[in-house]
Amino acid sequence: MEITLKVFRYNPEKDAKWHYETYVIEGQPTDRVLDLLEYVKGYIDGTLSFRRSCAHGVCGSDAMRINGRNRLACKALVRDVGTKITVEPLIGLKVIKDLIVDMEPFFDNYKKILPFLINETPPPADGKERYQSPEDRAIFDDTTKCILCACCTTSCPSFWANDDYVGPAAIVNAHRFIFDSRDEAANERLKVLNSMFGVYRCHTIFNCTEACPREIQVTKAIGEVKMAILRGKIK
Amino acid sequence: MSNLHQFEVVVVGAGGAGLMAGLYASRTAKTAVISKLYPTRSHTGAAQGGVGAALGNLEEDHPEWHTFDTVKGSDYLGDQDAIEFMCEEAVPAIYELEHMGLPFDRTPDGKISQRPFGGHTNNVTGKPVRRACHAADRTGHMILQTLYQQCLKNNVTFYDEFQVLDLIMSNGKAAGVIAVELATGELHTFHAKAVIIATGGHGRIWEITSNAYAYTGDGPAITLRHGLPLEDMEFFQFHPTGIYKLGILITEGVRGEGGVLLNGKGERFMERYAPKVKDLASRDVISRAMYMEMAEGRGINGQNYLYLDVRPETVNKYAALDGRTNPDGSPYRVTGEQILAKLPDIVDFCRVYLGVDPVTQPMPVQPTAHYTMGGIPTNKFGEALADEKGTVVPGLYAAGEVACVSVHGANRLGTNSLLDLVVFGKYAGLRAAEYAKGADFPPLPADAGDYIQEHLSRLRSGTGKENAFDIAREMKKVMFDHVGIFRVEAGMQQALQKIRELQERYKHVSVTDTGKIFNTELISAWELGNLLDLAEVITVCCLNRTESRGGHARDDYPKRDDVNWLKHTMIWKRNGQLQIGYKPVTITKYQPKERTY
Ligand SMILES: Cc1cc2nc3c(=O)[nH]c(=O)nc-3n(C[C@H](O)[C@H](O)[C@H](O)COP(=O)(O)OP(=O)(O)OC[C@H]3O[C@@H](n4cnc5c(N)ncnc54)[C@H](O)[C@@H]3O)c2cc1C
Ligand code: FES
Numbered sequence: 001m002e003i004t005l006k007v008f009r010y011n012p013e014k015d016a017k018w019h020y021e022t023y024v025i026e027g028q029p030t031d032r033v034l035d036l037l038e039y040v041k042g043y044i045d046g047t048l049s050f051r052r053s054c055a056h057g058v059c060g061s062d063a064m065r066i067n068g069r070n071r072l073a074c075k076a077l078v079r080d081v082g083t084k085i086t087v088e089p090l091i092g093l094k095v096i097k098d099l100i101v102d103m104e105p106f107f108d109n110y111k112k113i114l115p116f117l118i119n120e121t122p123p124p125a126d127g128k129e130r131y132q133s134p135e136d137r138a139i140f141d142d143t144t145k146c147i148l149c150a151c152c153t154t155s156c157p158s159f160w161a162n163d164d165y166v167g168p169a170a171i172v173n174a175h176r177f178i179f180d181s182r183d184e185a186a187n188e189r190l191k192v193l194n195s196m197f198g199v200y201r202c203h204t205i206f207n208c209t210e211a212c213p214r215e216i217q218v219t220k221a222i223g224e225v226k227m228a229i230l231r232g233k234i235k
Numbered sequence: 236m237s238n239l240h241q242f243e244v245v246v247v248g249a250g251g252a253g254l255m256a257g258l259y260a261s262r263t264a265k266t267a268v269i270s271k272l273y274p275t276r277s278h279t280g281a282a283q284g285g286v287g288a289a290l291g292n293l294e295e296d297h298p299e300w301h302t303f304d305t306v307k308g309s310d311y312l313g314d315q316d317a318i319e320f321m322c323e324e325a326v327p328a329i330y331e332l333e334h335m336g337l338p339f340d341r342t343p344d345g346k347i348s349q350r351p352f353g354g355h356t357n358n359v360t361g362k363p364v365r366r367a368c369h370a371a372d373r374t375g376h377m378i379l380q381t382l383y384q385q386c387l388k389n390n391v392t393f394y395d396e397f398q399v400l401d402l403i404m405s406n407g408k409a410a411g412v413i414a415v416e417l418a419t420g421e422l423h424t425f426h427a428k429a430v431i432i433a434t435g436g437h438g439r440i441w442e443i444t445s446n447a448y449a450y451t452g453d454g455p456a457i458t459l460r461h462g463l464p465l466e467d468m469e470f471f472q473f474h475p476t477g478i479y480k481l482g483i484l485i486t487e488g489v490r491g492e493g494g495v496l497l498n499g500k501g502e503r504f505m506e507r508y509a510p511k512v513k514d515l516a517s518r519d520v521i522s523r524a525m526y527m528e529m530a531e532g533r534g535i536n537g538q539n540y541l542y543l544d545v546r547p548e549t550v551n552k553y554a555a556l557d558g559r560t561n562p563d564g565s566p567y568r569v570t571g572e573q574i575l576a577k578l579p580d581i582v583d584f585c586r587v588y589l590g591v592d593p594v595t596q597p598m599p600v601q602p603t604a605h606y607t608m609g610g611i612p613t614n615k616f617g618e619a620l621a622d623e624k625g626t627v628v629p630g631l632y633a634a635g636e637v638a639c640v641s642v643h644g645a646n647r648l649g650t651n652s653l654l655d656l657v658v659f660g661k662y663a664g665l666r667a668a669e670y671a672k673g674a675d676f677p678p679l680p681a682d683a684g685d686y687i688q689e690h691l692s693r694l695r696s697g698t699g700k701e702n703a704f705d706i707a708r709e710m711k712k713v714m715f716d717h718v719g720i721f722r723v724e725a726g727m728q729q730a731l732q733k734i735r736e737l738q739e740r741y742k743h744v745s746v747t748d749t750g751k752i753f754n755t756e757l758i759s760a761w762e763l764g765n766l767l768d769l770a771e772v773i774t775v776c777c778l779n780r781t782e783s784r785g786g787h788a789r790d791d792y793p794k795r796d797d798v799n800w801l802k803h804t805m806i807w808k809r810n811g812q813l814q815i816g817y818k819p820v821t822i823t824k825y826q827p828k829e830r831t832y
Contacts, residue, residue: 013750030588042704046756047748051276053447056483056584058376059276075587096418097753103273116384117336129333131345137338144338144370144377148275180338215583 001083003027005036008088010095011047018095020086021045029079033066033087037073037099050099057213060149063090064099070151070211090154092163106150109166113174113192118185136181143176143221145214152208152218158201165201166193168208168218175221178228186228194229202226238416238423242267242392243671245412245425246664247399247454248433250277251375251653252635254382255660256431256617256667261391264668267425268391269414271398271449271758274383278435278447279656282375283580284488285350285367286332286657287650288325292346293365293562298322300358301366303825305651308354308517309644310785310795311827312467312803312820317615317640319823321651324658329368332657337381339370351491354517354648354832363491363515365562367650372486372580378653397423398758401687402430402457402631405677409630413684417758420751422684428674429667431632432458432611432619433660438471440770441604442715445477445484454637456765458611459772460686463621463628464805466639466818467609468769469776469787472647473720475521477603479540481588485581485600487649489593490514492577493569494545495553496525497597498533503553509832513557516832519646519786522602526720535599542597545578547571549597571595602720606647608786609776610639612805612818617663623805623818630670630677634663641803644820645785694760699745703760706737706744710770718774723790731774738767775813776804797827 003025010018023040034052041048050073051061057075065088066076073087093101123130146169153159153167174193178186193199199222208218244260246253249270257268270277289296301322306313333339333347340348351363370377386393396417403411403424411427437452438444455465475496476485490496495514498504508524509516516524529539544550550569559567571594575582578593585591585598611633612620619631635656642655713733717726741764748756782796783789803818 011750011752013752041756043702046746047750049748049753049755053272053276053449054278054281055448056281056481057587058281058373058580059272059278059447061272061276077587079590097750100753107273111387116388117381119334119336123330123334127327128330129339129347132341133345134341134343137341140338141371144380145373147280147376148273176338177336180336182336 001027001029003036003078003083003085005040006086007040007048009048009098011097027078029077031078032074033076033081033085034062034073036085037087049097058147060147063149063151064088065090070155072149072151072213075213090150092154092160093150103150105163106153106167106169109170110148110173112166113170113189114185115173115177117177117180117183119182120184130182132181140176140179142216143172145216146172146176147214149213151211151213155207155211157205157207158203162201164197166197168202168222171199171222171225172216172218175225178225190229193225199226199229238421239426240267240423241426241676243427244429244431244667245269245427246431246433247412248435248635249274249393250433250435250635251279251378251382251656252660253431253433254379254386255657256433256634256664257391258382258386258389259661259664260431260668261389262668264671266392266668267394268386269394269397269399269412269425271396271417273395274393275379277379278450279653280376280379281447281484282378282653283372283484283486284491285352285369285374285650286329286378286653287352287355287366287648288329288368288654289322289366290326290329290347290349290368292342292349295357296364296366298326300356300364301325303358304355305642305648306825307830308646308648310646310830311801312641312644312784314641314821315823315825316821318642320615321642321654321658325654328654328657328661332378332381335381335385337370337377339368350488351515352649353487353490353515353521355650356512361511363512367488367491369488372488372578375653378657399453399457400761402461403679403683404461405680407629408677409628410677410679413687417753420754424679424683426676426679428671428676429630429632431617431634431663431667432637433633433635434637436607436636437766437769438604438607440710440714440766440773441719442711443477443480443482443601444604445474445482446604451762452765452769453762454633455611456768459768459808462807462809463619464612464807465609465772466612466805467641467803468773468806469780469804470608470645470785471604471773472518472606472608472786473522473602474518474605475525475602476543476600478584478588479599479601482603483584483588484603484605485543485598489543489545489578489581492545492574493550493554493559493567494543495549496521497542497544498528499535499537500533504528504533512832517646517648519788520832522720523788525602540599540601543600544597545574545593546595546597547574604715606652607636608639608641608643608645608647610637613638613640615640615659615662616666617659618666623816630674632663632667634659645787691757691761694744694746694757695749697745698743701740701743703744703763706741707763707766710734710737710767714770718777721788721790722777724778727774727778731771731778734767734770734774738771741767772806772813776806776815779815780804801827
């Protein structure tokens with residue numbers, strides 16, 4: 001079938017301003033948008049630039065706007081997005097070239113919430129595992145799925161308005177530790193998230209949950225973090 | 236030299252192996268971790284099923300059993316001292332990951348949960364044993380995240396999206412690397428006392444693969460160019476269950492949870508090939524059985540695929556026939572919800588890419604190029620070797636999929652790669668830091684960046700009459716057809732000729748992007764050169780080994796030949812010519828036996 005692929009193009013070394021380029025190519029309903037981009041790069045215009053690696057939705061490299069919605073190009077199939085496809089870079093992060101945006105501010109926000117287990121109590125003397133019940137493990141299961149693709153954060157109007165807002169992805173990762181029964185630093189994280197750039201910037205618009213390619217219940221996780229702040233403690 | 240950096244230890248790669256090495260090396264030495272991808276994009280994140288260790292959390296198990304299974308799985312080509320070391324270190328390594336915060340699934344009493352995996356057995360009964368520690372079907376994702384988080388906690392220095400293009404050698408010692416900063420196109424020189432290569436595998440050589448775009452074999456291609464050897468390159472693993480046509484992996488954990496393979500006649504054919512463990516035989520055995528079924532016309536509708544069936548009714552039927560029980564002795568049964576809970580990503584992949592719901596429909600699968608057993612030869616401390624006698628290359632280390640210790644021999648068991656990363660990543664990091672403390676910076680040769688500058692300018696100024704994508708496509712096809720699951724002399728000769736022709740054509744590729752910022756076209760063209768060089772090496776090694784062993788299966792030499800071939804292949808490129816040598820296999824406790832499952 002014939003596919004019309006309209007792609008946002010910007011080469012800072014050549015272009016004064018961004019523009020769109022349209023490619024008409026042959027494809028299959030089962031093609032990934034990533035396959036189409038690869039085809040354009042291979043046979044039509046080698047300068048087209050985008051990130052990708054795993055090609056099956058687990059590494060988080062190729063988040064972009066596809067027909068106005070944040071998706072991973074490797075997880076968006078023609079049969080789901082149609083044969084008229086517009087591809088643009090994520091909003092809210094600086095475009096470096098074509099579909100490549102500057103991810104540094106995104107990762108800086110991630111780092112702010114202390115994204116690592118903090119537990120000063122020595123592990124069991126026999127050297128074995130700390131115990132955790134399956135129920136306690138289940139509480140934060142959903143938020144362990146995050147691949148840091150930035151689909152959620154860059155779909156959030158509050159983040160567009162102010163990129164000092166840590167954003168949904170950082171809160172999701174904070175949730176993963178705050179609700180881990182082995183972690184001891186929930187209060188430090190809650191302090192960060194209780195600041196003016198924390199959870200209260202979230203106005204429950206649900207864009208993030210819709211955008212998440214891992215189907216994480218992002219808004220729900222943010223809600224649980226808000227509740228934890230209100231109650232002043234976790235359990 | 237512009238953009239000069241100095242670190243005692245430089246780690247190339249930020250997957251499981253590189254992060255572990257970086258974490259340990261940085262404790263005592265000034266260390267940088269350089270990665271072409273953001274660390275969390277590394278392919279370790281794609282690993283699904285589990286990481287092996289004889290914790291014995293659900294039933295009796297011992298590191299010695301794990302050792303024996305690995306030796307047997309390797310078709311007796313693994314070095315037994317290194318295997319024993321890895322399987323013993325496995326137990327503390329898993330606890331260390333847990334202490335770092337890895338969210339393993341839990342048993343009802345709160346311990347790390349474990350599931351069965353191919354080739355891992357109770358050595359007394361021969362039945363599958365629960366040894367794979369898992370976090371749903373995203374164990375690799377959790378390892379990668381946890382290790383990256385620990386690196387952040389410990390302030391490890393990262394150079395993200397810097398791609399290493401060359402190694403610097405100084406009088407036979409490693410002295411650093413040359414890398415391009417992708418965002419600016421600038422070349423950087425990293426002067427170092429020790430270099431650890433942890434760049435992963437090269438499955439992108441084949442048409443159908445579970446491997447990421449980044450799996451282009453940069454590390455081994457670079458060391459080969461420096462006259463250093465590669466080991467056992469003929470051994471590459473084809474995993475039995477890739478999604479038909481796409482190659483995306485369906486973890487062996489599916490069969491661990493009770494899924495079975497069915498042919499076009501609806502038969503559970505593995506009963507015939509591996510009567511004891513059936514669908515949980517090791518991967519080489521299953522991939523070959525699948526090939527036989529399809530070659531004999533028993534694919535689904537006569538096509539080149541089979542079904543992997545994990546529908547509860549199927550699982551329960553065969554579990555009852557096998558007499559499978561839960562740890563408490565009750566009969567093993569599953570529901571659709573349990574399948575979904577244990578294999579959420581698999582269910583998602585099938586829904587997205589196939590439009591198939593594995594809880595109600597079988598999945599079409601075919602073997603997919605998956606794992607590099609061969610690579611840069613090392614000893615069990617991650618020290619890279621210069622020859623068959625075990626001479627160490629001062630300052631050079633390798634760990635992870637890129638290295639050949641060899642713990643996987645001719646065929647890797649599932650869950651043993653993630654284990655390999657954490658164990659040997661750690662030791663490579665420790666050794667490199669220790670070495671750096673006692674060494675001076677080797678002098679930087681004046682011509683350090685010349686070779687790569689020249690190579691890149693050649694890629695920019697080719698005649699342009701050849702297209703890089705066509706070359707890649709043709710390479711992948713010929714390698715999959717002739718240097719894949721089954722191999723014969725004539726086919727491989729044809730492949731070798733083709734690869735050499737493609738290497739010639741590659742010289743005419745011209746990169747159209749003249750810019751510096753994220754010139755991904757230039758980088759991809761450079762990577763293609765690596766793939767072609769390694770495809771040639773692999774094919775030459777495959778032709779050379781006239782026997783069948785593990786992942787290397789030949790129609791014209793169908794038997795394992797211990798008299799002539801119980802040895803590792805070493806290959807060098809000297810003056811443009813490939814030369815082969817051999818290294819003995821280290822055998823400690825287990826004499827080679829016929830392998831049945
Ligand atoms: C789909 C899938 C499922 C798997 N499931 C399992 C499983 O259940 N259990 C198991 O044990 N194993 C599994 N494996 C195998 C295992 O995941 C890999 O072998 C392992 O993760 C490789 O880790 P690594 O650290 O060696 O490499 P990677 O994690 O791939 O890291 C390579 C690193 O090197 C960097 N790099 C590469 N080239 C350069 C360069 N030129 N310059 C700078 N940086 C560079 C990359 O950016 C990356 O950071 C699976 C593999 C796949 C593909
Ligand atoms: S390429 Fe990895 S998520 Fe798409």
